[in-house]
Amino acid sequence: MKVSEVFETMDYGPAPESPAAANAWLEDHERRFGLFINNEWVFPEEAEFYASYDPAKGEKMADTVQAGQEEVDAAVGAARKAFKSWSKTPGKTRARYLYAIARNIQKHHRLLAVLESMDNGKPIRESRDIDVPLLARHFYYHAGWAQLMESELSDYQPVGVVGQIIPWNFPLLMLAWKIAPAIAMGNTVVLKPASYTRLTALLFAEVVAEAGLPPGVVNVITGSSRAGSMIVTHQDVDKIAFTGSTEVGRILRRQTAGSGKKLSLELGGKSPFIVFDDADLDSAVEGVVDAIWFNQGQVCCAGSRLLVQEDVADRFLDKLKARMEHMRVGDPLDKCIDMGAIVDQTQWDTVDGWVKTGVSEGGDLFQPDIELPEKGLFYKPTLICNLDPAAEVVQEEIFGPVLVSLTFRSPAEAIALANNTRYGLAASVWSDNINLALDVASKVKAGSLWVNCTNLFDAASGFGGYRESGFGREGGKEGLFEYLGPTWQKRPRPDFEAPEDGEDISTWGTTTPARPTLPDDGNGRGSEKELPSVDRTPKMYIGGKQARPDGHYTRAILGPKGEIVGQVGDGNRKDIRNAVEAAHAAHLAKPGWAMRHGYNRSQILYFIGENLDARAEEFTHRIRAMTGRSEKSSKQEVDLSVERLFTYASWADKFGGSVQETTLRGITVAVNEPIGVLGIACPDEYPLLGFVSLMAPAIARGNTVVMIPSEKHPLSATDFYQVLDTSDVPGGVVNIVTGDRDHLTKTLIQHEDVDGVWYFGTARGSYHVEYESAANMKRTWAGYGLARDWTNPAQGAGHEFLHEAIQVKNIWVPTGE
Ligand code: NAP
Numbered sequence: 001m002k003v004s005e006v007f008e009t010m011d012y013g014p015a016p017e018s019p020a021a022a023n024a025w026l027e028d029h030e031r032r033f034g035l036f037i038n039n040e041w042v043f044p045e046e047a048e049f050y051a052s053y054d055p056a057k058g059e060k061m062a063d064t065v066q067a068g069q070e071e072v073d074a075a076v077g078a079a080r081k082a083f084k085s086w087s088k089t090p091g092k093t094r095a096r097y098l099y100a101i102a103r104n105i106q107k108h109h110r111l112l113a114v115l116e117s118m119d120n121g122k123p124i125r126e127s128r129d130i131d132v133p134l135l136a137r138h139f140y141y142h143a144g145w146a147q148l149m150e151s152e153l154s155d156y157q158p159v160g161v162v163g164q165i166i167p168w169n170f171p172l173l174m175l176a177w178k179i180a181p182a183i184a185m186g187n188t189v190v191l192k193p194a195s196y197t198r199l200t201a202l203l204f205a206e207v208v209a210e211a212g213l214p215p216g217v218v219n220v221i222t223g224s225s226r227a228g229s230m231i232v233t234h235q236d237v238d239k240i241a242f243t244g245s246t247e248v249g250r251i252l253r254r255q256t257a258g259s260g261k262k263l264s265l266e267l268g269g270k271s272p273f274i275v276f277d278d279a280d281l282d283s284a285v286e287g288v289v290d291a292i293w294f295n296q297g298q299v300c301c302a303g304s305r306l307l308v309q310e311d312v313a314d315r316f317l318d319k320l321k322a323r324m325e326h327m328r329v330g331d332p333l334d335k336c337i338d339m340g341a342i343v344d345q346t347q348w349d350t351v352d353g354w355v356k357t358g359v360s361e362g363g364d365l366f367q368p369d370i371e372l373p374e375k376g377l378f379y380k381p382t383l384i385c386n387l388d389p390a391a392e393v394v395q396e397e398i399f400g401p402v403l404v405s406l407t408f409r410s411p412a413e414a415i416a417l418a419n420n421t422r423y424g425l426a427a428s429v430w431s432d433n434i435n436l437a438l439d440v441a442s443k444v445k446a447g448s449l450w451v452n453c454t455n456l457f458d459a460a461s462g463f464g465g466y467r468e469s470g471f472g473r474e475g476g477k478e479g480l481f482e483y484l485g486p487t488w489q490k491r492p493r494p495d496f497e498a499p500e501d502g503e504d505i506s507t508w509g510t511t512t513p514a515r516p517t518l519p520d521d522g523n524g525r526g527s528e529k530e531l532p533s534v535d536r537t538p539k540m541y542i543g544g545k546q547a548r549p550d551g552h553y554t555r556a557i558l559g560p561k562g563e564i565v566g567q568v569g570d571g572n573r574k575d576i577r578n579a580v581e582a583a584h585a586a587h588l589a590k591p592g593w594a595m596r597h598g599y600n601r602s603q604i605l606y607f608i609g610e611n612l613d614a615r616a617e618e619f620t621h622r623i624r625a626m627t628g629r630s631e632k633s634s635k636q637e638v639d640l641s642v643e644r645l646f647t648y649a650s651w652a653d654k655f656g657g658s659v660q661e662t663t664l665r666g667i668t669v670a671v672n673e674p675i676g677v678l679g680i681a682c683p684d685e686y687p688l689l690g691f692v693s694l695m696a697p698a699i700a701r702g703n704t705v706v707m708i709p710s711e712k713h714p715l716s717a718t719d720f721y722q723v724l725d726t727s728d729v730p731g732g733v734v735n736i737v738t739g740d741r742d743h744l745t746k747t748l749i750q751h752e753d754v755d756g757v758w759y760f761g762t763a764r765g766s767y768h769v770e771y772e773s774a775a776n777m778k779r780t781w782a783g784y785g786l787a788r789d790w791t792n793p794a795q796g797a798g799h800e801f802l803h804e805a806i807q808v809k810n811i812w813v814p815t816g817e
Contacts, residue, residue, distance in 0.1 A: 012328065012336040013336075014331075014334050014336070015334060015335040015336050016331065016333050016334055016335075017114055017117075017124045017128075017333040017334075017335060018114075018333075019114055019118060019333060021110065021111050021114060022111060022114045022115040022118055025111060025115070025203065026061060026062050026199075029062070031060075031061065031062040031063065032049070032062065032063050033062060033063070033064045033065065033198075033199075033202050033222070034047075034065055035065050035067055035071055035074075035075065035219075035220070035221045035222060036202060036205035036206075036209075036219060036220040036221070037071075037074055037075045037078050037216075037219045037221070038078045038082075038215040038216050038219070039209040039213070039214075039215040039216075040215070042071070042074070043065070044065060044067075044068070044070065044071055047065045047066065048065070048066040048068075049063040049064065049065060049066065050063065050064050050065075050066050050195060050198075050222070050224070051063055052064060052119060052196075052197075052198055052199055053344075054118050054119070054121075055120070055121035055341040055342060055343050055344060055376065055377045056118075056121050056331055056332050056333075056340060056341040056373075056376040056377070056378075057375065057376060058375060058376060058377075061118065061119065061199065062199060064198045064199070064202070064222040065221075065222055065223070066222070066223050066224055066227070067192075067221045067222060067223035067227040067230075068223075068227070068230075069230055071221055071223070071227075072190075072221065072223075072227060072230040072231055072234060073234075075190045075219040075221045076161060076163075076190055076231070076234050076236050076237060077236075078215070078216040078219050079161040079162075079188040079189060079190050079216055079217075079219055080160075080161050080188070080236055081216055082188045082214060082215065082216025082217045083158075083160055083161055083187070083188045083216075085214070086183070086186060086187075086188055086214065086216075086217050087157075087158045087160075087186040087187070087188075088186075089186070090150070091146045091147055091148070091149040091150050091186075092146075092147050094146040094183065094184060094186065095143045095144070095146040095147035095184075096143075097183075097211065097212065097213050097214075097217075098139050098140075098142055098143035098146055098180065098183065098184055099139070099140065099143040100211040100212055100213075101139045101207070101208055101211045101213065102136045102137075102139035102140045102143060103211070104207050104208075104210055104211040105132065105135050105136040105139060105207060106136050108203075108207055109128075109132050109133075109136075110128070111203070112127075112132050112135070112172060112200060112203060112204070112207070113127040113128040113131065113132045114127075114333065115199055115200050115203055116131055116132070116171060116172055116200045117332040117333055117340065118199075118332070118333070119171065119197050119198075119199045119200055120168065120169070120171060120196075120197050120332075120343055121296070121332050121340045121341030121342060121343055121376075121377065122295050122296070122332055122340050123332050123334075123337050123338065123339065123340045124332060124333050124334070124335055125335055125337075126294065126295060127172075131170060131172050131173050132172065134173055134176065134457060134458075134459070135172045135173060135175075135176040137458065137459045137663075138176035138177060138180040138459045138475070139176065139180050140459075141180070141459035141460060141475075142180035142181050142183075142184035142459070143184065145181070145184050145185070145477075145480060146183075146184040146185070149184070149185065149186075153185075153480065153484065154487075155486060155487055155794070155798075155799070156185075156481075156484035156485065156486060156487060157186070157484065157485060157486075157487050158185050158186035158187045158483065158484065158485075159185075159187055159238045159239045159262055159483055159484065159485050159491060160187060160188075160237075160238030160239065160491055161187070161188055161189075161190065161236060161237050161238050161239075162178075162182045162187045162188070162189050162190070162237070162238065162239045162240075162241060162483065163190050163192075163231035163232060163234065163237040163239070163240045163241070164178040164179065164182070164189055164190070164191040164192070164240075164241045164242075165191075165192050165228045165231065165232070165240070165241075165242045165243070165244065166178060166191065166192070166193055166194060166201075166243050166244070167194050167243050167244045167245075167300075168193075168194035168195075168196040168197040168298075168343050168344075169295060169298040169299060169300070169343070169399075170295070170299075171193055171194065171197040171198075171200045171201060172200050172201075172204065174243050175191060175193070175200075175201055175204060177243075177266075177463070177474040177475060177479075178191065178241050178243070178474070179191060179218055180459075181474070181475075181479050181480055181482065181483050182241070182483045183213075183217055183218065184480075184483075185480060185483040185484055187238075187239070187483050188216060188217050188218070188219075189217065189218050189219065190219045190220075190221060190231055190237070191218070191219070191220050191221070192220075192221055192222070192223060192227055192228050192231060193220070193222065194244075195222075195223075195224060195225075196343050196344050196347075197343065198222045201220050201222075202220060202222070204220070205218065205219075205220040225248075229255070232252055232255050232256060233255055237261065238261060238262065238491045239261055239262035239263070239264075239482075239483070240252060240256055240261055240262070240263050240264075241263075241264045241472075241482065242263075242264070242265050242266070243265075243266040243267075243300075244266075244267065245267065245268050245397075246267040246268045246397075246423075246468050246469070246470070246777070249265040249267040249470055249774075249777070250774040250775075250777070251774075252265065253265065253770065253771075253773065253774035253777070254771050254774050256770070257498060257767050257768075257769075257770035257771035257774075258494060258496055258498050258763065258764070258766050258767025258768075258770055258771070258782075258784070259494070259498065260491060260492030260493050260494050260784050261491075262482070262485070262491075263472075264464075264470070264471065264472025264473075264474075264482045265470035265471055265472060265777070266300070266463070266464055266465065266469075266470050266472065266474060267300070267423075267425075267465060267468065267469050267470035267777070268300060268397040268399070268423060268425070268468075268469060269300050269301050269302070269304075269397060269423045269424075269425030269426060269465065269469050270304055270305055270394075270395065270396065270397050270421050270423045271291075271301050271302060271303050271304060271305065271423070271425055271426040271427055271428070271446065272303070272305045272306075272307050272417070272418040272421075272427045272428070272444065273287070273288060273291050273292070273303030273304075273305065273306050273307065273427075273428045273430075273454065274307045274408075274414050274418060274427065274428065274429045274430065274440065274444075275306070275307065275308045275309065275312070275316060275430045276309050276411075276414070276429075276430060276431035276433070276436060276437075277309040277311050277312040278431055278432045278433055278436075279312075279430035279431050279432060279452075280430075280432060280452075281312065281315065281316050281319060282319065283430070283452070284316070284430040285316070285319045285320050285323050286323075287303075287428060287430060287452075287453065287454045288303065288306060288320055288403065289323060289327070289338070290454050290455055291303025291304075291428055291454040291455060292304055292306075292381075292401065292402075292403045293327065293338060293339055293381050293401050294455055296339050296340060296341070296342055296379065296400065296401050297398070297399065297400045297401035297402060297403075298342070298343065298347075298399055298400060299455070300425055300469075301425045301426035301448060301455065301463075302399075303403075303426075303427075303428050303454055303455075304397070304398060304402070304403060304404065305394060305403075305404055305405075305406070305418075305421075306403055306404065306405040306406070307405075307406050307407070307408055307414055307417050307418060308405065308406075308407055308408075309407070309408060309409070309414070310407040310408065310409050313405075313407045317383075317385065317405065320383065321366055321368070321383065324366070324367075324368040324370075324381050324383065325368040325369065325370065327339060327368060327370060327381050328370070329370065329372055329373075329378050329379075329380065329381070330372075330373050330378070331373065331376075339378075339381065339401060340378075341376050341377045341378055342377040342378070342379050342400065343377070344377070345377060347377075347399070347400070348377045348379060348400075350398075350399070350400070351379055351398060351399070351400030351401070351402060352379070354393055354396070354398040354400070354402060355382055355384070355393075355402055357392055357393055358384040358387065358391070358393035358402070358404065359384070361387060361388070361391040361392060361393060362386070362387065362388070362391075363384035363385060363386060363387040363391065363393065363404070364384065364385045364386045365382070365383075365384055366382070366383040366384075366385070367380040367381070367382050367383075368380060368381060379400060379401055380401070381401050381403075382401055382402045382403065383402075383403050383404075383405060384402065384403070384404045384405070385404075385405045386405075387404055387405075387406065389406055389417060389420055391404075394406065395421065395422075397423070411436060411439070411440060414440065415440060415443045415444060418440075418444045419443075419444060419445050422467060422468040422776070423465065423467060423468050423469045424445045424446045424447065424465050424466030424467040424468070424469050425446055425447055425448065425464075425465045425466075425469035426446050426447065426448040426449070426450070427441075427444045427446045427448075427449050427450070428449075428450045428451075428453070428454040429441055429444070429449065429450070429451050429452070430452055431452070434451075437451045437452065438451065438811070438813075441811050442671075442811075445466045445467065446465070446466055446469075446809065447462075447463065447464045447465050447466055447469065447473070447807070447808070447809060447810065448461075448463060448809075448810050448812070449809060449810065449811040449812065450812045451811065451812060451813045451814075452813075452814060453812055453814050456662075456664055456668075456812050457475075458475070458660075458662035458663050458664065458668070459475050459476075460475065460476055460660050460661050460662045460663075460668075461475055461476050461660040461662045461668050461670065461810045461812075462474065462475045462476035462477075462478040462479045462670065462808050462810060463475050463479075463810070464479075464808070466807060466809075467776070467777060468776060468777045469777075470777065471777070471779055471807070473808055476660055476670060476808070476810075477658075478670065478808045481803055486794070486795075486800055487794075488792075488794050488795055489795075492784045492786055494763035494766060494767075494784035494785060494786065495763050495785065496762075496763030496764050496766075496767055496784075496785070498767055498771075508742060508746065508764065508765065508768045509742045509743050509745065509746030509747075509768065510743065511570075511572075511739070511740045511743035512740050512743075514553050514554065514555035514556070514570040514739075537554060537566075537567045537568070537569075538566070538567075538568050538569070538715065538718030538719070538721075538738070539569055539718075540569050540571060540575055540579070540735075540736060540737050540738060541718070541721035541724070541734070541735060541736040542575070542578050542579045542582050542732075542735050542736075542737070543578075543579075543581075543582035543585070543586075543731045543732045543735065544582075544725075544729070544730065544731020544732060544733075545731065546721070547569075547575070547578070548569065549569030549570055549571055549572070549575055549739075550571075550572055550574035550575050550578070551570060551571075551572045551574075553569070553570035554567045554568065554569055554570055555567065555568060555569075555570045555738075555739065557626065557712075557713070557714060557715055559625055559626060559628060560626075560627065560628025561628070565625045565626055565715065566715045568714050568715065568718055568738040568739070569737075569738050569739065570738070570739045570740070571708075571737040571738055571739035571740075571744055572739070572743075573747045575737045575739075575744075576679075576706065576737055576744055576747040576748055576751070577747070577751070579706040579735035579736075579737050580677060580679075580706055580748070580751055580753055580754055581753075582731070582732040582735050583677040583704040583705060583706055583732055583733075583735055584677055584704070584732075584753060585732050586704045586730055586731065586732030586733045587676060587677060587704045587732075589730070589732075593699070593702055593703075593704050593730065593733050594673070594674045594676075594702035594703070595702075596702075597653070598652045598653030598654070598656060599652075599653050601652040601653075601699065601700060601702065602649045602650070602652035602653050602700070603649075603728075604727060604728050604729055605645055605646075605648055605649035605652055605696060605699070605700055606645070606646065606649040607727040607728055608645050608723060608724065608727040608729065609642045609643075609645030609646050609649060610727075611723045611726050611727050612638070612641060612642050612645065612692075612720075612723050613642045615719075615722075615723065616635065616638045616639070616642070618719070619634075619638045619641075619688060619716055619719060620634045620635045620637075620638050621634075622715055622716050622719055623637055623638070623687065623688060623713075623716055625715075626687060626712075626713040626715055626716070627687070627713060636791070637686055637688055637689045637791075638688060640689050640790075640791055640796075641688050641689045641692040641693075644689065644692050644693050644696055644796070644797055645692060645696050647696070647793075647797055648696035648697050648699075648700040648797075649696075649700070651697070651700050651701075651802060652700040652701075655672055655700075655701065655802050655806070656671065656672055657669060657670045657671040657672045657808070658670050660810065662812075664812055664814060665814065665815060665816075666812065666813050666814035666815040666816075667811075667812075667813045667815065668810055668811070668812050668813075669810070669811045669813070670808050670809070670810050671808070671809045671810075671811060672701065672806040672807075672808055673702070673806060673807055673808070673809050674701050674702035674703040674805065674806060674807075675703055675755045675756040675779055675805065675806065675807055676703060676704075676755030676756070677703070677704055677705075677706070677753065677754050677755050677756075678698050678703045678704070678705050678706070678754070678755065678756045678757070678758060678805075679705070679706045679708070679745070679748030679749070679751070679754050679756070679757045679758070680694045680695065680698065680705055680706070680707050680708065680757075680758045681708040681741050681744070681745045681748075681757070681758065681759045681760060681761055681765075682694060682707065682708060682709050682710050682717070682760060683710065683760040683761070683783065683788070683790070684710045684711065684712045684713060685790065686790045686791070687709065687710040687712075687713035687714070687715075687716050687717065688716040688717070688720070689790045689791065689796065690710065690760065690790050691707065691709050691710070691716070691717045691720065692720075693790055693796045693797060693801070694707075694758060694760070694801075695707055695734060697797075697801035697802055697804075697805045698758075698805050699733055699734060700802075700805070701802060701805040701806050703756075703805055704732060704733050704734075704735075705733070705734055705735065706735045706737060706748060706754070707734060707735065707736045707737070708737055708738070708739070708741055708744045708745060708748075709736060709738060710741075711739070711740060711741040714738045717736055717738070718736065718738060720736070721734075721736055741761050741765070742761060742762075742765050742768075745757065745759055745761065745765065745769060746768070746772075749768070749769050749772045749773060749778065749780075750772060750775070752776060754778060755778060755779065756778055756779035756780065756781075757769055757773065757778055757779075757780050757781075758780070758781040758782075758804065759780065759781070759782050759783065760782075760783035760788075761783070761785065762785040763784050763785035763786075764785075765785075766782035766783060766784045766785060769782055770782055779804075779807070781804045
């Protein structure tokens, strides 16, 4: 027998990891767990219990409590009490605790990994080499940020009590992504693990207590989605951090709407894996294996949509199928297997249902001829080819080991197909042409972009989505802001009660009738002695041109004594739609506003400032006439507006991103990308300064905007378009639609092509904006009708505004070796 034949016939022997230590830990607890509150096990009287199973063996592992309202209250109460001292504990002291937790994780590395594999069904190779090392890494990394917080984040404070809800696919890792930044920044936590995988979160709670963390800082409660909902709606919870499905994310967005609670959502995905014909195909095949069959495909950022360039598609798919024939599916505790068990029978059925759908949609099914264990929830790696891009299995997240494959001809088609999804979590691009790969990486809309690599994660790089994959980042400096608020503002508590479910909410945003204009305003118009002054009714400003309101209505603008000081167009849905179209065109034009370099955008912002300054007197009079404020105060508003334009002209080329210091040998670049088309409803106080303070950061960072000026005092905004006209602002970058603020905002928030809405109207309007944003997960920023001093640079300008204007994309580029 030749050596090559020996290699071909040789099989792997089993290399089992012992479950003894994990079983001993379960036995120590008599396989029955309470809730972990205040560093103690709490067994509620008459508690209901829920059974946890090992999905690979089908054996029951333990019982855990189903928390109810009383237990949720107790956990939130413990966290609130602990917050008082923990938030005041110096950063360097908190750092010591996080460091101790990281060390303790490493001490219990093997136990955590084995229990994770038993509870979830994932291969021990992954839990041992990826999940648990990253768990420790997150605590080390964030220990560093706790140490540095006072010097590096001095304008920020912790948010308060944080409710954290996580899924079952990476129970430990998801918990680390949430708990580490939260407690590093001085918050306290109530965490609920997913029902299928509760055990490692409970083990972790013990590990944390053993490390000496003060009671109440981290509380872990088990329970169903009902318990999750109780956390979300709890009055004393200040922020919700959620990872899970987009469907549940939408529910949470609606439940927290208008409450002033901070929210971050890490949701589902359908990430493209793009292979160009010049890629190293063998490496790309290995990449696919990692992208879709890592963790049985139960990965939010799984490369589940394979896009292969047509001329190499057959060759590539042949190689992939051959590789699939060598995959080993089996006991998660066997160190030699590639894929373990699906987490639960329900999930197995869902996956299988999707595969059947794929076949019924005309797809060609391929599953390798490999053996699966007789018992347990195992599923073969699956490939479905020749589907239509609109097929349901191509569009929907399957969350299992199922890959769909499409082909493309040109880079432009690859980008179009990649972006043809409502999600935007991650993408992987394979090409030996670095120009092509980076160009595609910059054009695919997703939070993580891997060039010639896939599924790379590190605590130093933020992870999170675009579009319906959610918002907020976990990891990196950018992730810290999810757990921080500006020092000047306590948690907003809006003066508005959300309507009960089912209550009619349609009255919001119905237009108030425009005030009729009097024929003679008493200022001489129509008088016989003098010539009447030339009538000037400001119009809308859309696509760089003045536009009459579609409905041909105007509204009278009254001064402080009720006198008419001017008229503006009364905008309607059509005007908003036209403005959104113009904003999109400005975004997509070549070069679109976002593609212009920061220097160019800064020059234009300086120019706007210069031209506003030249007309300071006119604007001063206008503000005075509308508001009745003194000349000094009105002039100050104009001067501050000019200053603010200069501030954001400065920021236009200084907030582009950074190189992240991850564990990758190569480059991980965090790019601060614009959100896209933003709709902005301005406050009534400071009609010019409020308008400028919101418009300037948005356009400085490459967004195009539809501005709804102050409803009460819109005239300085309509004067402003003359300034824009003389300042080289490309048409469509800034669009201005006047009228009823809430009526216009309603159209904006419901518009599918608007990427984000900033709303500085009432508390009630803020509620509706947040509630309606859930339809397609728009980014929102609401003022909740609370006072903000726009003249104070800490409140009216700065990082908070810049952060709201961007979303971070991390591009990972390995550099070899
Ligand atoms: P899920 O059904 O949305 O559940 C996630 C968590 O939310 C669980 O703890 C669940 O509790 C809880 N929950 C369910 N309904 C709730 C409600 N109405 N109110 C409050 N909490 C509620 O998601 P999953 O099936 O566990 O996880 C899979 C999903 O997570 C996939 O879509 C995946 O893409 C996504 N994911 C995203 C990321 C990311 O970073 N973007 C990472 C991992 C996973 P129970 O388990 O008790 O029902």
